[in-house]
Amino acid sequence: MPEPKDTGSGGIGVYVCHCGTNIAGTVDVNALTEYAATLPGVTVARNYKYACSTPGQELIKRDIHELNLTRVVVAACSPCLHEKTFRNVTSEGGLNPYYFHMVNLREHDSWVHTDKKAATEKGKDLIRAAVRRVRLHRPLERKRVSIDPNVLIVGGGIAGIHAALTLANAGKHVYLVERDATIGGHMAMFDKTFPTLDCAACILTPKMTAVKSHPNITLWTLSEVTQVDGYVGNYKITVKRKPRYVLEDACVGCMECIDACVYKQAKVPDEFNMYLGKRKPIYIPFPQAVPQVVVIDRESCIEFKSGKCKKTCVEVCADRKAIDFQQQEKTETIDVGTIILATGFFTFNATRIPYYGYGTYPNVYTGLEVERLVNAAGPTSGEIILRDNRKPKAVGIVHCVGSRDENTNRYCSRVCCMYSLKLAHLIKEKTDAEVFNFYIDMRTPGKGFEEFYNRVAEEGTHFIRGRVADIYPDPAGDGHLLMCAEDTLMGTVRKIPVDMVVLSTGLEPQPDAQEVRRRFHLSCSGEGFFLERHPKLAPVSTFTDGIFLAGCCQGPKDIPDTVAQAGAAAAEALALIDIGYIEQEPYTAQVLEEVCSGCKTCIPLCPYQAISFVEEKKKAEINEVLCKGCGTCVASCPSGSIQQNLFEDEEIFEEVEGLLAYA
Amino acid sequence: MAEKPKVAFYWCASCGGCDETVVDLAEAVLDVVAAVDIVFWPVAMDFKRKDVEAMPDDAILATFVNGAIRTTEQEEMAHLLRRKSKLLLAFGSCSHLGGIPGLANLFDRESILQAVYCESPSTVNEEGVLPSVRHNDNGHSVELPGFYETVRTLGQVVDVDFYIPGCPPTARILRTALQTLLGGELPPKGTVLAPDYALCEECPRKDSKPVNLSISQFKRPQEVLIDEEKCLLTQGLLCMGPATRGGCEAPCVQGNMPCTGCCGPTSRVRDQGGKILSSLASLLESKEEGEIDQALATIPDPAGSFYRYGLPSSLLRRRKLPDSNLEPPKVR
Incomplete structure (x- = not known):
């Protein structure tokens, strides 16, 4: 039998907040207060202009002391906003903080109604329900869980790098896990960054080397997280480390093996250069790659394909013995307390819009390909040479490819306008070509962005407001592509002949974002980006405690925003680590062990994997630390043998009956 | 010799299966008979209502009522037996939860009477005569029990001390319940005399x-x-x-x-x-x-599958009546 509840014959204080005119403008707060005072068990009912203000809080505390209140009801705004405030007030007044219940008089009543009389009646119902429920409240205690100071960061782009360095500089140990052979991510592929035109590599590579040399960072490239167990403060992570076939500790990065490879010419399309250049089977992704360790590509290496290679690479490596064709995949398990996901984005696949001709017409490029073309370290050493070896005299840049489009993605990718302007500037600077930017709306809402737009316009780039409808070879046959668009400012259809088309492709979630989401127990927004806990007030937190987001895995953003978010995620992790423990809300669920029939209904339903079946007892058991108090198991338990603190059946029934009882 | 405790059994809206359970006690029924005096058991023994009325209040130690409450007579008997008994037990699903008769709450009285007395294929009732409380025939008048719109559990009509579940309760459940009642301390009022797990x-x-x-x-x-x-x-x-x-x-x-x-x-x-x-x-x-x-x-048949024995005692209680006037129950 459950312990008897203190349903007390009195001692309830009811406080009706005006919230300025937010509530008092639509609800008769005096009538509510008078009504509340008549309810059974209510000792005092008052109203106050701002209950959350210091004098408002003091009023409640004083009443608790002077009138010996046992329960507190505050009818004010949403519990999301001030439940914590008033629980603290209740606690400071000397009562258990959970001897409190909040009525959402603002969002549930005054803000959604205009009829003052009806809204006042509804307010009475809501208060009556709360008064009846609060009597059944039991004292509850928050539990503390200790936080392991180690941090896992997934993804070694600029977001992961920045977060890792911030945490490592604060003296915390970071495991940075990167899927590719080098860290650096997309930023390493960019030439210049908007709007300042800093060289991306120049500002990024020092941070990359700092990661490698930092004593507090364990960097694992070619690695992926395969399993996440545990809970905030105590995660157990399984990482799969794929073989590089080159021993990281032994390789000194001299790259003599690359020269010595039996392939005299580089023949393999080079991923880092968007397949515009070639590399050898043994290679380093780019000169400043971190770690500065070569990697062997199994698919193209002759030794792996035939087993009959002369292995000139091994010869030249000599005593260093860094090359190991026998290297196997390894699995590591690590304990961390917090996790930052910085898994980045995927660029829109331009072949999905066939009428832009990407993949059909050789001189149609994506923005990222052009980044590599204009880059001095790129496949053309920074010269813009088309696939047919010409230099372009006219270039068209199409904004919003795969963004703001009903057929692909509805959202704005945020960075394309600015990088299109940047590419326009760089192309003009390098080729003196005529550049035409086709845009829907020009979105330049950042620091120095509008100024950059003006500068590019002044440089002579042409801006055409219109969505490009078609791109096709000029029937005149001079190798031009015709770009066809309705110029909505001129009100006429224009066909512009160009040598080169740049598609400013948008940003999408990584193709495996759903898998990653499930592995880390996260939610995704409609577009598939990881969902933050609150769009404004918890933008880097997730619904799973101790897991934070940084960079484009949460949604498209530019480098400054990414770095800011990475810093915020690191700060959130630090806040947990430095306090050393986390307090858990006590409204978790428990299995009433003596009456659980072991029917196993609840077990697969828990979204947090908090319930297990204990074979010896043949009963279900809930891990209190993993439980988030969602109530799914409570509702599903067919014999009512799972009970949730603060949401006990009796409390809910009492509230419902209070709500429905006519005054 | 000290007087043996008095026990009564009664039968409201039910099939009679619960009385079978008493018989199903087999040899153990002899122990029961030896331990108690059965003072009222219409299905098996010849006692009349007036015999019960003649008893002082609280004269019976325990009365086992099976069946739901559906007629005025059943309600009267429930009140009478309550008054005469120290302990009143709801015996079996119908009296505990409403039982199979409780599924009648998916309909209203009118359509039930229509179905049973007019529409069923084997019924010949050209004049459409329906049961009524008062019937006059050749100057003689007879009064019959009234038929309520809604089937209720025993506990919804009178104060019940304990519940014995099952349709019918198994002999083991009954035996255990009797042992609980006859020996030592009684559980809290309102307890269902069976384990509390699924x-x-x-x-x-x-x-x-x-x-x-x-x-x-x-x-x-x-x-x-x-x-x-x-x-x-x-x-x-x-x-x-x-x-x-x-x-x-x-x-x-x-x-x-x-x-x-x-x-x-x-x-x-x-x-x-x-x-x-x-x-x-x-x-x-x-x-x-x-x-x-x-x-x-x-x-x-979702209602019949999920609420087969418990519709009247569930949160649903019954299908909404056109005039939604549930209380007080109307008598025809």
């Missing part, structure tokens, strides 16, 4: 139920060759066991038929049907609305 606890097939059960469609017993070892729910049969109080030792499941829920919910559940619905719905394999509808369509 049937799965004592189900012989419990171990065969997987932890990740998901259901794509339900099957009726006649549609499948039922495996005699495996959990019936995993075979797609609608087994009420997880939401039904144990104590019966699963005779239905042992007989290769799913539990239909006669012992009602545990003490922690107010609405057995709602609970099993909530649990089964969350185990449905599909997350697509259309497929979910298809899966649910394989339950031809």
